[in-house]
Amino acid sequence: TTSPHVPYIRKCLSLAEQSPPRPTNFRVGALLISRKDDDPAMADDRILSTGYTMELAGNTHAEQCCFANYAAVHQVAEEAVPDVLPVEPGRKLVMYVTMEPCGKRLSGNAPCVQRITRTREGGRAGIQKVFFGVKEPETFVGESEGCKVLTAAGIEWEHVSGLEKEILTVATAGHENGEEEVRTALGDKETNIDDI
Ligand SMILES: Nc1nc(=O)c(N)c(NC[C@H](O)[C@H](O)[C@H](O)COP(=O)(O)O)[nH]1
Numbered sequence: 001t002t003s004p005h006v007p008y009i010r011k012c013l014s015l016a017e018q019s020p021p022r023p024t025n026f027r028v029g030a031l032l033i034s035r036k037d038d039d040p041a042m043a044d045d046r047i048l049s050t051g052y053t054m055e056l057a058g059n060t061h062a063e064q065c066c067f068a069n070y071a072a073v074h075q076v077a078e079e080a081v082p083d084v085l086p087v088e089p090g091r092k093l094v095m096y097v098t099m100e101p102c103g104k105r106l107s108g109n110a111p112c113v114q115r116i117t118r119t120r121e122g123g124r125a126g127i128q129k130v131f132f133g134v135k136e137p138e139t140f141v142g143e144s145e146g147c148k149v150l151t152a153a154g155i156e157w158e159h160v161s162g163l164e165k166e167i168l169t170v171a172t173a174g175h176e177n178g179e180e181e182v183r184t185a186l187g188d189k190e191t192n193i194d195d196i
Pocket residue numbers: 024025026027028052053054059060061062063097099100101102104105106107108109112136140141
């Protein structure tokens with residue numbers, strides 16, 4: 001059976017498809033959701049914001065745009081998002097992203113895990129769980145650190161499997177040899193000698 005989270009990842013994928021292809025990053029989509037506790041059918045979910053890579057001006061990431069869009073609606077700067085996220089008894093905040101939030105960026109800009117963990121500063125509940133459809137490939141920063149940082153901040157995360165190939169194909173559409181990158185990331189190592 002497929003995970004009930006797949007439709008959310010698919011929605012993030014449709015966001016990612018709106019991202020302008022670039023060789024220097026991945027095309028990613030993100031959703032910020034308010035979820036009722038003990039609602040396994042997730043029937044009472046509220047989508048608070050969406051974002052995709054380079055949706056907003058500059059070298060912006062999907063999660064960054066998701067927060068910035070929410071901030072704009074609440075007339076604050078993106079950095080002030082933690083102050084305007086809803087705090088409602090019996091509900092929690094979760095995030096869906098096609099790709100594991102970045103723990104490091106070659107540009108040196110603030111990584112998205114930092115934007116996520118800071119929602120919990122000052123004793124706020126903030127974002128409690130992050131669901132993503134694929135781990136970040138090693139293309140830019142090698143072994144991804146995102147999940148480790150989330151865990152260290154007490155934020156749960158879950159890899160929702162099933163859409164890896166689609167996610168990686170969209171993510172690498174602007175890359176020189178995206179197909180090769182996808183195969184490598186999927187672990188389809190070249191046929192090795194003893195398989196012949
Ligand atoms: N989770 C995530 N969401 C995105 O929207 C995005 N573009 C990436 N990409 C991760 C990748 O590691 C960085 O794109 C490179 O490290 C280059 O860094 P910049 O993007 O130029 O800051 N990751």
